[in-house]
Amino acid sequence: MKFQFFLLFSLLFSDLVYSQVKYSGSVNLEGYYSTKETLPFWFYSNQRGRLSAQTNIDGWVNGKLNYDISDNTSLEIGGGILYQDTFKYEVFIDELYADFNYKWLQIIAGRKQKPELYNGLSATNDNILWSLNARAIPGIQLKTNAPVYLNSNEKFAFEASWNEYYLGDNNGAKNVRLHHKEIQVLYNFRRGWTLKAGIQHFVQWGGISEEFGKQPDKFSDYIRIISGREGDVGANQGDINNALGNHLGSWELYVTKELKNKRLSFIFNNFFEDGSGSRGANFPDGRYGIFIKSKDQRQLINSFMYEFYYTRKQSQTGPFLYDNYFNNGVYPFGWTYKGSILGAPFFTYDSDLNYIVNNKFSAHHIGIGGQFSTYFQSFPYKILLSYAHNEGTYGKSLNTEGLNEDVLNFYSKWRLLNLPIQADLKLGFEFNSIKEPIFGAGISLSKQF
Secondary structure (H helix, E strand, O other), X not given: OOHHHHHHHHHHHHHHOHHHEEXXXXXXXXXXXXXXXXXXXXXXXXOOOOOOOOOOEEEEEEEEEEEXXXXXEEEEXXXXXXXXXXXXXXXXXXXXXXXXXXXXXXXXXXXXXXOOOHHHOOOOOOEOOEOOOOOOOOEEEEEEOOOXXXXXXXXXXXXXXXXXXXXXEEOOEEEEEEEEEEEEEEEEEEOOEEEEEEEEXXXXXXXXXXXXXXXXXXXXXXXXXXXXXXXXXXXXXXXXHOOOOEEEEEEEEEEEEEOOOEEEEEXXXXXXXXXXXXXXXXXXXXXXXXXXXXXXXXXXXXXXXXXXXXXXXXXXXXXXXXXXXXXXXXXXXXXXXXXXXXXXXXXXXXXXXOEEEEOOEEEEEEEXXXXXXXXXXXXXXXXXXXXXXXXXXXXXXXXXXXOOEEEEEEEEEEEEEOOOOEEEEEEEEEEEOOOOOEEEEEEEEEEEO
């Protein structure tokens, strides 16, 4: 989709239905200071790929128009451009998409940022494999936009999605594709209680690997990757012995309790990269969490989150061989996009080595959100605090000294000014057991229209 076509279509469409179109957007500008060459961890992690560890200045402009075609049909078209002073290409498209909704069905074409969950307090957002740490990936998404109930008493429902993305060129491979699907089943088993359970499945496939050459990409190969079958003639021997493409998945369980003034959520995601992991051989690896949200957002503390991440088990795949999470031989950049981890940012990618150098860790994460409110205005804040014990990978330490790394990361964001311009102050630090501490500060200015 060309940006010029987007503008032309938007103008033409808005002229035809001007009275029914709603416009909105924002202008954002940020500046950062650090006592070292890099920013503290949470300044650049889970920031939608808009910042790097060395960012000094960044800014973006985005806008969208919404058109209500009928009572149950709508179309949203949006786009945004980002500037960042340390990327190879300093200006690039942050978003460019069309989002069509019909009753319970949603179709998204293009590059659209994922919604922020858990009031932005989670260390990963959606699940352990699918975070806000990387840039939005272009593709086509088909999904339910709300639970689809299967009976009149609204006891049983499902949510589902089927998505095809284009990862493009990365270090060591070109024209790589990404398949993603998920299914969740919901059961309202008691008044105020909801159980949601399901699975997400991802596959990197196709493209050209520098080491293994062109990868199978016919329609018959697509059927193999979506069903998890082994590769056919033309695939490398590893994919013939196992499954075509680089598969990742996650079993998920969520329990939600609606209280009078709060919502309480319990979260579990395991994850797997092969058959042994999908059978639970790598248990207890995964994400465990609890989230409490007040229904009155104007409280001093309106939301709280605790998460625990554990990846130290890793099911054994052979003598002295383990899962080696997020790494892959055919696609050496592993589970990353444009140099950023696609999953929880506690995993560490080294762009020079083109390898996930830390996938064996345990981490505790706390998030607190709230507002300082006056009669006229509210001033929100957010605090993130995490502790991670990093061990590198099985068979290889994270550093040349062979020492494990303990890291304490703190981040806070405080609203200083609300209208007509919003101004936020960011303060944080990173304490490391084998490196010098890092202190950082930032200022963010934004204008909504």
